[in-house]
Amino acid sequence: MYAQMIKSTGEGVKSLDEMDPQERAFQERINAGGKIEPKDWMPDGYRKNLIRQIGQHAHSEIVGQLPEGNWITRAPTLERKAILLAKVQDEAGHGLYLYCAAETLGVTRDQLTRDLLSGKMKYSSIFNYPTLTWADMGAVGWLVDGAAIMNQVPLQRTSYGPYARAMVRICKEESFHQRQGYDIMMKMAKGTEAQKKMAQDALNRFWGPALMMFGPSDENSVHSAQSMAWKIKMNSNDELRQKFVDECVPQAEYLGLTVPDPELKWNEERGHYDFTQPDWDEFFDVLRGNGPCNTERLEARNKAWDDGAWVRDGLMAHAAKKRAAKLAAE
Amino acid sequence: MTNATQEWPLFEIFIRGQHGLSHRHVGSLHAPDAEMAIKNARDVYTRRNEGVSIWVVQASDIAASSPEEKGSLYEPANDKVYRHPTFFDIPDEVGAM
Ligand SMILES: [Fe+2]
Ligand SMILES: [Fe+2]
Ligand SMILES: [Fe+2]
Numbered sequence: 001m002y003a004q005m006i007k008s009t010g011e012g013v014k015s016l017d018e019m020d021p022q023e024r025a026f027q028e029r030i031n032a033g034g035k036i037e038p039k040d041w042m043p044d045g046y047r048k049n050l051i052r053q054i055g056q057h058a059h060s061e062i063v064g065q066l067p068e069g070n071w072i073t074r075a076p077t078l079e080r081k082a083i084l085l086a087k088v089q090d091e092a093g094h095g096l097y098l099y100c101a102a103e104t105l106g107v108t109r110d111q112l113t114r115d116l117l118s119g120k121m122k123y124s125s126i127f128n129y130p131t132l133t134w135a136d137m138g139a140v141g142w143l144v145d146g147a148a149i150m151n152q153v154p155l156q157r158t159s160y161g162p163y164a165r166a167m168v169r170i171c172k173e174e175s176f177h178q179r180q181g182y183d184i185m186m187k188m189a190k191g192t193e194a195q196k197k198m199a200q201d202a203l204n205r206f207w208g209p210a211l212m213m214f215g216p217s218d219e220n221s222v223h224s225a226q227s228m229a230w231k232i233k234m235n236s237n238d239e240l241r242q243k244f245v246d247e248c249v250p251q252a253e254y255l256g257l258t259v260p261d262p263e264l265k266w267n268e269e270r271g272h273y274d275f276t277q278p279d280w281d282e283f284f285d286v287l288r289g290n291g292p293c294n295t296e297r298l299e300a301r302n303k304a305w306d307d308g309a310w311v312r313d314g315l316m317a318h319a320a321k322k323r324a325a326k327l328a329a330e
Numbered sequence: 331m332t333n334a335t336q337e338w339p340l341f342e343i344f345i346r347g348q349h350g351l352s353h354r355h356v357g358s359l360h361a362p363d364a365e366m367a368i369k370n371a372r373d374v375y376t377r378r379n380e381g382v383s384i385w386v387v388q389a390s391d392i393a394a395s396s397p398e399e400k401g402s403l404y405e406p407a408n409d410k411v412y413r414h415p416t417f418f419d420i421p422d423e424v425g426a427m
Contacts, residue, residue, distance in 0.1 A: 040397050089377070096374050100358040103340065109360055110337045166357070173378075312362075316338065319363035 002060040002124045002148060004215040004287070013229045030231050035161040038104040046230055050160055051107050052121070053232060058098035059116045059123035063297050065091045067131040068140060076134060083180050084137060090173045097169055101162040117302050125283060126213050128291030129205070135188050135195070139202035141181015143210040143248065149174045150244050151214070154234035163232070182251065189255040196256075203252065204260045208278040214241040216280065245275050340389040341367040343374075345381035353385050364388070 016024055023043055029036070036042055065088050072088065075081035099109055115121040126144055131137065152174065156167045188199035215221055215237040227233035245264075252259050263276045286294070338360040344353035356375045361367035367386040375381070395403060411417050420427050 037397070039394065086377075089373075093374050093377065096359060097357055103358070108337060109340075169357075312338065315362035315366065319366075322363065 002057040013225050030159045037161045051105050054102040055112050058095045061091050061095035063123045063127045094170050097166040101166045104162045125286040128293045133198050135198040135202035138184030139206040145177035147213045159231035211278040212283045245273050341386045343371045344385040346383040
């Protein structure tokens with residue numbers, strides 16, 4: 001999802017009997033629904049996996065501001081502009097909640113930032129697609145935030161306390177995001193012929209990438225068993241993807257738009273929609289850095305970091321000066 | 331990518347909600363000094379009127395108990411059940427107490 005490709009130790013999940021007493025106590029606490037807090041003992045793998053997962057999640061929130069930021073200056077009305085601005089500001093907040101959760105595990109903010117800027121750490125593939133029209137603001141809020149919610153709601157129960165608490169805050173804010181997106185789609189879908197076409201085009205372009213947000217198919221995500229045992233992943237990728245499709249289809253129908261999947265149909269027996277898997281070759285290619293906007297996104301983040309250096313340094317110098325003056329006066 | 335100075339220090343943020351409750355820990359953020367930490371906390375943690383008062387404390391100034399001391403710190407309370415009102419049986423005839 002926002003952390004789509006977490007490679008864990010890959011050693012397979014140990015049974016309780018194979019664990020030493022400390023690890024066993026740790027696992028039993030998780031099994032009983034207990035929370036792990038920053039100063040508690042934890043296995044190295046748990047710590048490393050969480051840093052990667054929360055870090056990727058944080059980076060996704062931060063980079064995720066770019067495709068929507070693209071439309072703030074060109075929103076069709078002042079009200080839409082103010083709403084979009086508030087939405088994008090929330091995403092910055094989400095990034096900050098998550099960075100602060102990651103930092104409780106012993107990684108520094110600067111290290112995380114460096115790893116994002118160098119391309120060493122990833123962010124969600126979805127943000128490497130361009131936002132070409134205003135309708136894309138609708139599709140992103142409706143589908144991208146919608147998919148994010150699907151993943152984040154269960155993570156409120158994750159075993160790591162600071163991560164779970166960040167998720168609670170984030171989830172409170174996400175439904176505004178999804179609703180403002182759907183609201184844009186309703187307006188467009190009921191508008192002129194040209195607006196309706198724009199809405200359909202946005203759905204066509206974002207449907208596949210939104211399905212990819214849940215990560216590879218279960219049979220190809222070999223590392224999830226350990227994450228599930230540690231309760232840092234609560235549901236399988238396919239399970240969440242199916243839930244997302246089931247929720248979106250009636251919403252698209254209400255808009256009078258067509259989900260771009262000729263195989264999409266209700267399966268009475270399963271009680272779910274059958275649907276076509278997204279293009280996984282495209283997904284892995286985007287993750288490797290070859291999506292339409294990978295270069296642009298990283299360049300924008302690097303530029304923001306570099307251009308902000310004098311502000312960071314200046315405020316530090318100012319704070320030091322004030323501290324010195326205060327000491328001298330005492 | 332420049333790395334001129336070290337990163338801004340980490341501040342822990344505490345917010346008093348609307349309803350007269352105590353300040354509660356809500357998270358942390360980086361800022362050059364306490365004054366900026368309060369300004370940033372306003373934007374990060376109270377975008378929806380979550381609070382009426384903000385405390386910031388530099389994280390390095392916080393002393394915390396360690397999980398290993400859990401036993402010795404809290405166990406003495408366990409055998410003093412009489413501290414809880416439910417320890418005492420008061421007859422129904424007495425009325426609410
Ligand atoms: Fe978000
Ligand atoms: Fe969002
Ligand atoms: Fe988001």
